[in-house]
Amino acid sequence: MLQTYFADMHIHIGRDIFNGPVKITASKNLTITNILKESSRNKGINLIGVIDCQSPNVQLELKQLIEQGQAYELDDGGIRFEEVTLLLGSEIEVYDENCQGPIHVLCFLPTLAEMEQFSEWLVSKMKNITLSSQRYYGSAKELQYKVKELSGLFIPAHVFTPYKSLYGKGVKRSLEEVLDPDLIDGIELGLSSDTFMADQISELHAYTFVTNSDAHSLAKIGREYQEIEMKDPSFKEFMYxxxxxxxxxxxxxxxxxxxxxxYHNTVCDACLHPMDPEATICEKCSSKKIVKGVADRILELKDFHGENTSRPPYLYQVPLEYLPKLGPKTFQKLLDHFQTEMNIIHHVPYEKLIEAIPEKLAHSIIQMREGKLQVNAGGGGKYGTVSES
Known part of the structure; x- marks a missing residue:
């Protein structure tokens, strides 16, 4: 019988088992063990992708969890810990000779053994296998072939981000300039785009879209996610x-x-002044460093003017911590009453919420659930904000 499960497939690791850095810009308490506990106990997420598992020290920590009986490998791929299944992933920075600039891709492998094989192969193509999102020396297609040889999944990451992404920097117009389209398993949209925006590019219609957090801290897990209908959270079911x-x-x-x-709007990189996408110099500070926004880049690539009705609904939402007036103490109070963030966001009725928190804040949660929050746009590396209702 098929059921629905929540999944966030792009989570970074800040520190390994020896307190060594993995994702340098990530939180120090973002260890693989803490990620598993947070996802299972507080977030209520059923399936996660941790994309720094090529690091041997991360693999060692997972092996210790298995040896201690806290986790176990599934026959259908993935590692189960309490109420959450971990898929072993790696985010890789590709500098292909056909790329205009670097692109990030996500590679998922079914088992620890296959991830270890992948790591052994990457050692000859990377300078530091222990760190996250490292530069890969080789062609993008060669990487795709290796992932498929190991029965893995290949997903271009945050494909419109101005820096280090497929359409932001990698290609002029088409993914076929760099990648084998038949060896792509899905497309990750990223925080500055949605289904409607991405579907203006017809070559993406062939792929399932995934929405993930790209979490650099425990709090950001589940910032974006998806609900998946499948038999059980596992590698095989995710692939299906x-x-x-x-x-x-x-x-x-x-x-x-x-x-x-x-990165939604085009702005001056120096002063964040909103810019016309065709501008070459900032009228406010005279800087020539202009960051083209995702919305403007998609308009450049647009070749489809209808609506792709085959897509699932895309619902606008923010993590609870984004809501005005919701501080750490109130957040913990919500968890104490209602167990997990997914439960609070999706299931707890308004009448129950106002028993634990002020009416105005409860109203904001319901507005979020219904996709009605008012927002102020971000750009140039600065996040947008949620307006107070």
Whole structure:
């Protein structure tokens, strides 16, 4: 029987088992063990992708959890810890000779053994296998072939971000300039775009869209996620969902309103002044460093003017911590009453919420649930904000 599960497939690791850095810009308490505990106990997320598992020290920590009986590998791929399944992933920075600039991609492998094989292969193509999102020396297609050789999944990451993404920097117009389109399993949208925006590019119609947090701290887990209909949270079932096999599919994408993303609008990189996408110099500070926003880049690439009705709903949402007047103490009070963030966001009725928190804040949660929050746009590395109702 198929059921629905929540999934966030892009989570970074800040520190390894020896307190060594993995994702240098990530929080120090973002260890693999803490990620598993937070996802299972507080977030209520059923399936997560941790994308720094190529690091040997991360693999060592996972092996210790298995040896201690706290986790176990699934026959269908993935590692189960309490109420959450971990998929072993790696985010890689590709500098292909056909790229205009670097692109980030996500590679997922079914088992620890296959991830170890992948790491052994990457050692000859990277300078530091222990760190996250490292530069890969080789072609993008060669990387795709290796992932498929190991029965893995290949997903271009945050594809419109101005820096280090497929359409932001990698290609002039088409993914076929760099990648084998038949070896792509899905497309990750990123925080500054949504389904409607991405579907203006016809070559993306062939792929399932995923919406993930790109979390650099425990609090950001579940910032964006999806609800997936499948038999059980596992690698095989996730693969089936991406390719809509035997009824498995993504039924809803949950993401921030694109205006909240750091790179939605074109701005001056020096002073963040809003800019025309064709401008070459900032009228406010005279800087020539202009960051083209995601919305303007998509308009450049647009070749489809209808509506792709085959997509699941894309619902605008923010993490609870984004809501005005919701501080750490109130957040903990909500968890004490209602167990997990997913439960609070999706299921707890208004009448129950106002028993624990002020009416205005409860109203904001219901507005968020219904996709009615007012937002102020972000750009140039600065996030947008949620307006007080």
């Amino acid at each position: 969902a991406l390719h809509q096999v035997e009824g498995r599919k993504i039924v809803r994408n949950f993401g921030m309103n694109p205006k909240l993303g750091k």
